[in-house]
Amino acid sequence: MKPDLREALRRQVLVGDGAMGTYLYQMGFPVGISYEELNLLEPDVIMDVHRRYYEAGARLIETNTFSANREKLSKYGLEQEMEAINRAGVELARKAVGDDAYVVGAIGSIRAGKRKNVRTAKVKEDLRDQIEVLVDTPVDGLLLESFYDLEEMLIALRLIRKVSELPVICQFATEGTDSTHDGILLTEAFRKLTAAGADVVGFNCRSGPNGLMRSLQRVAGMEGAPPFSVFPNAGIADYVDGRYTYAATPEYFGETARKFVDLGARIIGGCCGTTPEHIAAMAQSLRNYSPNPDALRLLQEVGGGSETGRIVTRLQPVPTTSAPEPNLAxxxxxxxxxxxxxxxxxxxxxxxxxxxxxxxxxxxxxxxxxxxxxxxxxxxxxxxxxxxxxxxxxxxxxxxxxxxxxxxxxxxxxxxxxxxxxxxxxxxxxxxxxxxxxxxxxxxxxxxxxxxxxxxxxxxxxxxxxxxxxxxxxxxxxxxxxxxxxxxxxxxxxxxxxxxxxxxxxxxxxxxxxxxxxxxxxxxxxxxxxxxxxxxxxxxxxxxxxxxxxxxxxxxxxxxxxxxxxxxxxxxxxxxxxxxxxxxxxxxxxxxxxxxxxxxxxxxxxxxxxxxxxxxxxxxxxxxxxxxxxx
CATH class of the missing domain: 3.20.20.220 (TIM Barrel)
Structure with missing residues (x-):
């Protein structure tokens, strides 16, 4: 029998799974539909995605419930299916993977960084409804992911702690900055989340490994911090001929996975653009890997920074003439x-x-x-x-x-x-x-x-x-x-x-x-x-x-x-x-x-x-x- 998720994180690094939405997009499911509704319409497809990540080495599996709250589902006329979609999401993940994997219920931000778009009372109501369904299923924990504001994250976390003692992972969306979207320093935000009952804090989405590495460096070594988690995108998305593509390779993810471990990450997965190949590369890289004790010093230059310095130059203007200059072409x-x-x-x-x-x-x-x-x-x-x-x-x-x-x-x-x-x-x-x-x-x-x-x-x-x-x-x-x-x-x-x-x-x-x-x-x-x-x-x-x-x-x-x-x-x-x-x-x-x-x-x-x-x-x-x- 596998240990409790909290106990497991004290013993080992867990490899998380990769993207669901963008992976379904790559499989041919179009933008503009509810990917969560596929829990009901295409259960075999969702199970297959979970299974692929498990076989790649992921041992922390997220349910396909990220946007399964009434507010987001209402855009598709599915708000009445909220409970069925969430319960099906947990059931499919459980069936698809082995007993050695941890299944966590995924809960996404409702405001998604848009501070004024949904009233606070509505946010609380919709988060509460989804949380109450998920804690009534056989999940090993809950994952609050892609939150932008500390305010909304604390709302969700406190709602969970009123009804459950399940392990909770809290992840902010970040571009490598040192604060949340509502202007709170990451170190302060992490302290408040820990005090409110978070078991793991970290980052996902918005950035590839480089951006998440920068944010993780800002909090690495902070006193009293719980384990960290990171789920980076596969680099920056490109839009070519009507299709989204991502640049970061599985090999790159394998290399950066060890650096994340060195900085204190204990759950490492992937977000937008990642595939089972990215997860497999990380799982292979982390097999039997021990953290580097000198990592904080060695990784200070990750991402290039914004240093500019000064290069002394000798100016030599191009000779000009009085004739009208042609255009650049x-x-x-x-x-x-x-x-x-x-x-x-x-x-x-x-x-x-x-x-x-x-x-x-x-x-x-x-x-x-x-x-x-x-x-x-x-x-x-x-x-x-x-x-x-x-x-x-x-x-x-x-x-x-x-x-x-x-x-x-x-x-x-x-x-x-x-x-x-x-x-x-x-x-x-x-x-x-x-x-x-x-x-x-x-x-x-x-x-x-x-x-x-x-x-x-x-x-x-x-x-x-x-x-x-x-x-x-x-x-x-x-x-x-x-x-x-x-x-x-x-x-x-x-x-x-x-x-x-x-x-x-x-x-x-x-x-x-x-x-x-x-x-x-x-x-x-x-x-x-x-x-x-x-x-x-x-x-x-x-x-x-x-x-x-x-x-x-x-x-x-x-x-x-x-x-x-x-x-x-x-x-x-x-x-x-x-x-x-x-x-x-x-x-x-x-x-x-x-x-x-x-x-x-x-x-x-x-x-x-x-x-x-x-x-x-x-x-x-x-x-x-x-x-x-x-x-």
Whole structure:
């Protein structure tokens, strides 16, 4: 007979299961249905998912009841089925796994980070109803997961403690921050949960291993803490051709599982995007593994941090002429052209951003590009900053336009505003899904695809509105398109790129490339195209930053050599190596492409200033007749 869950956690690390919803999605069940209703409609499917995770090595199994409260079920007209769905969820999990597995009843947040969307009385009522059903089933414990606010978590925990002494696991959704969504420091939140009767505290969802590792580091070693649990996503979700995909591999999960154990985690599973393969990799990695007593010291640099330091550079502006300058697409056909990306701030302080923009202007950058809330994280409006850069610094702004945030009305309005401000260079992108950003309650609009938004913007250049009505004047937008060459089948990616050019793209900007051989392959695969390509290069800031980008960020893939060279480096040493690797990549890129697209990590503009100067110094040395500079 297996020990009580509390006793088991004193003896061993338990491997949890992986995702249910996203795994069902991968199996073909569409978004927009109640996955919990499948407990009644497709019980064999749900049992099969539980069984796969058990066979992969999971010994803590969550019931398929995460959203089985009356509030969430009411969206599908299923509120009257709440009790049946919860009871079936427990029964299916029990039947699917062996006696050595612990089955915990999963309870999700009702508010889901949206503080005002449901009255507190309604939250209490719906949580109480679900809790009372689950404690009346043969579960080994309860799991409160993906809660954003301490307030709602305490409501649920106190309701449980009124009716049951079952072990309770409390998990916050986190992006690697040091506080909950309602502004409580994690250490304080964990203390309050422990005092209220939590047996395990931890994190799940919102982030991959990197983000959860950062949050766990903030609480590791806190006095009187109960065991920790972590259920990371499989990296950041990508949205391609109407499908969600995830970047983090099972091998990466196997590697990070040991680091979680070193920091005190005693339950380790997976959340969105994870599969039985991810769980199997963790179970294998943790077999007979003992925690590293020096982990807190050794893991301080995980995730790269936000350190920037200072790199001293010598400014060398590009010579200017009195003749009118062509647009970037024309310019990159004539000479080397440098675009630098500088992230808008996540707060209201623009001082460092403007300092960086001025330094890059002094270095001779041809345009400063600003993303549109990249990774679905809220940042200051790139339209506003683009206007400031243009007026105060005299620099060409290049504004990203994401399909995610605006419907067709908002998109046309946005473009009309850019025209009025004299900002005519844009990059059309799909945009990362809103549900995986810092405001998960937000909707992803996606009225337009990346192909459609390019066509619609170019339609404005004909003086025709999205509705087909006359605009009385013609816009003059120069539209860029994004290209990810870090794919298995480059030829298919190029075919997609050709469709964007057919839609009207004037130039192309790539995701960062970290392999000189791939740069040459991109040239060979795209040399038939008649639009310039700006090769993306982003200097790495640390070894942790390198691993995060490689394993968790969609569209970025580092070579084994680059990862090895960055391994263990941080601070000044890490940035210096990152700049050196970027220079080597520039050596390769400038053999084939005149367009250079530099991305600034963590607002460390000193790094991209140095790389910009390197481009101009190298450009003066190169004999262009030796190279096939057709881009």
């Amino acid at each position: 024309e310019l990159a056909k004539e000479r080397y052209t440098v675009i630098v990306e500088l992230d808008p701030p996540r707060d209201l302080d623009i001082e460092k951003f403007m300092q960086g923009a001025q330094a890059l202007k002094n270095a001779g950058v041809d345009a400063l590009t600003m993303a549109d809330n990249s990774l679905a994280v809220t940042r200051m409006s790139n339209l506003a900053l683009g206007s400031l850069v243009k007026e105060r610094i005299g620099m060409k702004p290049l504004i990203h336009i994401a399909c995610r945030d605006r419907n067709m009305i908002g998109t046309q309005s946005h473009m009309m505003g850019l025209h009025a401000l004299g900002i005519d260079h844009v990059l059309a992108v799909t945009g990362d899904p809103a549900k995986f950003g810092d405001l998960p309650g937000s909707s992803s609009v996606y009225d337009l695809t990346s192909f459609e938004i390019i066509r619609m913007i170019k339609q404005l250049n004909e003086g025709i509105a999205f509705s087909g009505k006359s605009l009385k004047k013609k816009a003059n937008f120069v539209v860029g398109a994004a290209f990810n060459p870090n794919v298995k089948h480059l030829d298919k990616a190029v075919q997609r790129l050709e469709r964007k050019i057919e839609s009207g793209a004037d130039y192309i900007m790539t995701q960062p490339v970290y392999n000189a051989e791939l740069i040459e392959k991109v040239y060979e695969a795209t040399k038939h195209l008649d639009v310039p390509i700006f090769i993306g290069i982003m200097p790495l800031a640390s070894g942790g930053n390198a691993e995060y980008l490689h394993n968790e960020v969609p569209g970025i893939q580092l070579s084994d050599e680059v990862r090895q060279r960055m391994n263990g480096l941080k601070g000044e040493e890490g940035r210096a190596m990152g700049v050196q690797i970027a220079k080597e990549l520039l050596d390769a890129a400038m053999r084939y492409f005149k367009g250079i697209y530099l991305m600034t990590p963590f607002l460390a503009y000193e790094m991209t200033v140095q790389l910009t100067e390197y481009v101009w110094e190298k450009a003066q040395r190169l004999d262009s007749h030796l190279y096939p500079l057709s881009k």
